[in-house]
Amino acid sequence: MHKTGKLIGVSLGPGDPSWITRRAWEVLSSSAHWAYPVREAGQTSYALEIVRRGGLPVADDATELVFPMTHDAATLAKAWGNAAKQVCEKLHSGKDVAFLVEGDASTYATFSHLSSAVGSEVPDLEVETIPGVTSFNAAAARLGQPLVKAHERFAVLPAGYDLATVERLLPEFDTLVLLKVKPLLPELIDLLQRHNLGGSCAFVERAGTDGERIVTDPEQMRSLQANYLSLLLVRNPDRRSS
Incomplete structure (x- = not known):
């Protein structure tokens, strides 16, 4: 057998x-x-x-x-x-x-x-x-910036989060990874700008492919026709460690 x-x-x-x-x-x-x-x-x-x-x-x-x-x-x-x-x-x-x-x-x-x-x-x-490379690790590498540094906190939110969840977590983490942002991208940008974080986020789509797109200008992000395989890396430089 x-x-x-x-x-x-x-x-x-x-x-x-x-x-x-x-x-x-x-x-x-x-x-x-x-x-x-x-x-x-x-x-x-x-x-x-x-x-x-x-x-x-x-x-x-x-x-x-x-x-x-x-x-x-x-x-x-x-x-x-x-x-x-x-x-x-x-x-x-x-x-x-x-x-x-x-x-x-x-x-x-x-x-x-x-x-x-x-x-x-x-x-x-x-x-x-x-195991393999994740999209958010690849995105940070393509941006040429660390995902997190010593003693910092970061969180990864899967598709299905809402704006209230993002707003609640912003003060708690140095980096937020928001996956599959296509349905909420304009609203997310509005939220981040209200918290003075519009200049601290980056949009990355299809990392590592010929169709890769990286946008760091929040006004450009607002009008993007985002792909399903897209994310936002949000840095909160003013977070204070507890």
Whole structure:
């Protein structure tokens, strides 16, 4: 009886294929079966595009896994179930499955949901998570500034935060990372300027790609048509440590 394959979360970083780690590259160059996420069937996969830009050939039988952008519990449960079934078929055949993840597989990534769904079907599942560069680490590096310095505090807010939450946290942290700012960008800029922080924030979109965009002028930010893969780094130079 053959051994069940291993599920591997392969972090690819936020866009620049040269930021793919040696361990991730090793797995991508192995015989592991690739699976990659899309929001709709047949849609382009950002994770897959990172790998393509790195020059690795994509196998014709790589598995597309559909994870719809919705909060509907029934729709999500069906999607996770379908994805787990497809992955389990490969694992039970003895194949390792490399799931491609943009950014880092442990940070607001679909991999945790996938591994949980597959684990419920394969109790003895072996899982490997390969760490990667996060979008906010990449953004700070591209800006040429530290994310935080000694004794400073920083917080990362995922999509779904509201303006009241941001305003409440501003005095508490030296750096705030606001992910996926597209829906609230003009309102966020207004809020930051009311707190005299408009000149202390930077907008970074698609870090490490040909479409990378960095904007530090708050008035320009206000009118941007932001991409889904965008963030704000907000520095609070006047915060006093308690």
